[in-house]
Amino acid sequence: MQVNQPSNIIDRVIALERELAAVRKKVGLSSAIITRGGLTLADDSYIKMTDSDGVEILYVGPDSQGKQRFVLRREGGATLMYTAGSSQWGRDYWAMTDSSGRIIVSDSAETGVGLARPWLPVVLYPQFIPHTYTDDPNIGEASGYMSINVSKLAGETTLWEGRASVSHAWMSIDGVWGWAVDQPNVTYRLKLDGTEVGAWNVNAGVVVARQGRYSVAEFVGRDWVKVEVTASATGSGVLACQVLGCYFL
Template sequence: MQVNQPSNIIDRVIALERELAAVRKKVGLSSAVIARGGLTLVDDSYIKVTDSDGVEILYIGPDAEGKQRFVLRREGGATLMYTAGSAQFGRDFWAMTDSTGRIIVSDNAEVGVGLARPWIPLPLYAKFQSHSYEDDPALGFRFSYMSIDTNRLAGETVMWEGRASISHPWVTVEGVWGAAVATPSTTYRLNFNDTTVGTWNGGTGPATSRVGRFDVSQFTGQDWIKVTLTVSASGAGAIACQVLGCYLM
């Protein structure tokens, strides 16, 4: 009767262990529980999750340029949330998107403070009574925008005012500006907490225009900021001062 030598048994055990290790490597980790401590990935390792169709749902790790990224996708692969780098401004940013991939919420990569999307309306309220035909029959007509006679202005006058929590680094205003009757010259100012952030002049006739972007990054993150729009004018006549919209952006 032939008996195997111990060395043969040892060789077979070693070979079996190698085969088992190879099988484990191919199959991967089916489940795991970490009771204490944590999992650390080093040297540009990554985490990737795919669904049963092989579509990538989650990725955390380096991109093609070696920068760390996070991407979360919807069922089917449409982007839901991600981080990315701005080649134009050199900063990373995060964004949430709708099902078409359009950004609906993101921080600001240009300035590095506040939001970029969505734009937030900043409400302003009139601090004056617009003149009418009954107020000044000599004008002979009504305007389709708010206006005031220059003789009612006492120097630089607050025309619109509001309060806001500043969530973005920029602000822009659209309205009707300039001379409404005759040719008075006008200067408009937008102020945050009595600090001028933007100035523009009105033309010889009323015109609808958008002014800005004005930098308000120094106020980003502050609440109950007093926002005022003032006007100063020289020369007889009437001026337009109608705010149509004001947005933090």
């Protein structure tokens, strides 16, 4: 079968351009350089990148609910970093994960202020000389916790103190509290830069208990914040005051 060929150079050029356009349409854009401008994707368009095995490595665009998301995955498809929306708090957040998908760093979807993970410890140092016992091995230092005689408290007294850079919206403290001897009426307080953020009463025998969450959102972003645990008591006796852990969370 004889195929009619273009009879002049102009027809040949036109035919070649048509064939080239058809090839480009089928193949798509394989490489591009943009100078002095940008690329705009409108109307919920998206960017997706896959590896040689077809595994999605990068996605930027709408999710199934039409909200814009960013997802970056490791080789093989395990999540590395992403943004998501919290149905509980109604606020977007970002997160970085380990290879198992466990969140290791993220901001707070609950408050929109500061971090949610990781929790960061606050180091506190005792500001008192602990009460000592010579005849009862079941109380105080002999039992592994620090305590102080009520007679040593001058009103509200700072027993533990430290400094911190506030990175989270919440704070919690764990420790040994309550009566060690007799039954003093005691109130413990957690303060940041002199402002009370939480208080608790333990009018019972010695207990190991976690106190809080206490909101410290107003302090987020501030450095060298003074953190104190104070105690005030009425009556007589000895009270336990041993900090076991203090965290921003």
